[in-house]
Amino acid sequence: MDLTARSGEVTVLLGPNGAGKTTTLSCAQGLLRPSQGSVTLLGENPFRAGAELRARVGVMLQDGGMPQSVQPRALLNHVASLHQSPWPVDDLVARLDMGDFLRTSIRRLSGGQKQRVALAASLLGRPEVVFLDEPTAGLDPQSRQTVFELIGELREMGMGIILTTHLLEEAQKLADSVFILKDGEVVRHGSVAELTGANDAGSGASPGAARRMLFTASRTLTHREIISAPVSIELDGGTDNAPGAAWMTPSLTGPTQLRELAAWWELIDMMPVEVRMEARTLEDVFWEVSVS
C-alpha cells in the first residue's frame, strides 16, 4: 500500500468495510506498528511520536474514544489544557452547535452529538494534520452539512485532512485526493476528476476516460432488443422497463460506441426522448472497484 496525503488538502479513504481504512489510519496515528513497510507523519515515525509531534496532529477515532461518564465541557477543557495555544473551546462549541449538551454526560448523548464532541476534541490543538475516521457517521443531514463546511474551512486554513467516509457524494465534493482501498491494498487513487475521467479526451484509449450515457426510451424494450445493444445497457435507478424509462450505459469509452448506439436505435426503430452524457461519479468508480 502506497499512500501520501498533503497539507492543505482533503484526502479521502474509501473502501468497503474491512478494506483496511481504520487499520491504515491507526498506523498513521501511531496506534499500531505496521507489520511491514514504513509510515511517516510530518517527517517522523508516528509510532515513536513524542508530545511535540502529537500536538501537531488531531485524531478522531471511529468509535469516538470519548469517556462515558464525563461531560463534554470538562473533557474539552481538559484536552485544551494539554496544548500551548488551543483553539478556544467556546468557538468550537458555537461552530459545532454543542451548547445544548455541554453539561450532559457523554453516555447520555445521541450518536451525532458524540460525533461532534469527538470532532471538536480532535481540533482543539489547532493541528496541522487531522485524521477523521467517519466524522459524519450518525449525523443528521443538517449536522453533516455543518461538518463538511467546517472541513472545507480547515482546508482553507492549510490543515491537512485525512478522512474516511461512506458518503460518496460528499467525498466527491470535498476530496482533493481519493484512495480506494480493497483487501488492504490501494486499488485506485487520484483526484476525483482523474478517477472519474472527467477531464479525459475520451479517445477510448484509457478506461478512465469512460462516460456515462443516459437515454429515455419512448417505449418498452423487448429482451431481444436489450441483448442486441452494442454496449451493455441497464435501467437506471430502479425504473421499470416502460415508456419513459431511463436507460444507462455505465461506461462508454469513445465516439465509436455512440455511433453504434445510434445505429442500434435505428435498427430497433426507437427514437429516444432524451439523451444525456455525463462524467461518471465517484460512486460509479467505487462500485466498479468493489464488485471487481
Place this chain on the structure above:
Amino acid sequence: MTTPHAPLAPAPRPAARRILSHGLYETRNVLRNGEQLLVSLILPLLVLFGAHRLELITSAATPSIDVITPGVLALAVMASAFTGQGIATGFERQYGVLAYLATTPLGATGLILGKAIAVLAVVIVQVVVIGTAGMVLGWSPDPVGLVWLGVVVVLGATAFTALGLLLAGTVRAEATLALTNVIWVLLGAAGGSVFPLDHEGAGALLLLLPSAALGEGLRTASLEGSFPILEALILAGWAALAVLAARRWFNWR
C-alpha cells in the same frame, strides 16, 4: 518570522503541566463517581464502624480499634487503587478513551502518571477520612509509625494500581468489573488485610499475598512504630511483577 495573523505552530504544554492536569481531571472524575465513592469510602467506613461495634477483632494486649483501623485502610487502598482504577481503566479501554488520549500530547506515559496522581490524591482523602474516623473511635497510632504507614500506603497503592491496570488492559471491561470486585471482597475478608494473619503454620504463607503484606505492614507500622521491611519488599515485588506483565500484555484498545 511571525506575524500576528500567522497561524500559531501547534505545541504541547510542558510535560509536568500535562500530567498534573490529567491527574486533577481523573481525580475529579473519581470523586464525582458515586459507585467509586461507595467502594472507596462508604464501604470501608461501614466495615470500620461494624468491626468496632461488634468487636470482631479482640486481643488481650491491644484495643481492637488499633488493629481494625490500619486493616480498613488497607481495604480502602485496595478499593480505590485496584477495584476503582481497574474498572475505570477497563471501560476507558473498551470505549477507545485510552487510544484517543494516547494520540494527544498527554501520550501513554502521561496517561499512566496522571492516573498515579489521581490514585494518590484519592488515597490521601481516604487516609484522612478513615484515619480521622478511627481516631474518633479511639485509634492511637504510634506517631513515628505514621510516617512508615504513609510509605506502606504508597507502596500498596502502587502495587494494587499496577495489578488493576494489568487486569484492565488484558481482559474485557465486564470481566475486569467482576474480577476486581470479587477479588477485593475475597482479599478483604480472607486475604489478611482487615483481619490479622495467624503467623503460626501455613497461615503465615498468606503474607505473600499483596493484601496481607499491605494489611500487616500497616498494622506493624501503626502499632509498633517500626518499618515493616518484609511486607514492603513483598509489595514492591508485586508492583514490579505487575508492571513487567503490563508492559508485556497491556492492550491499549
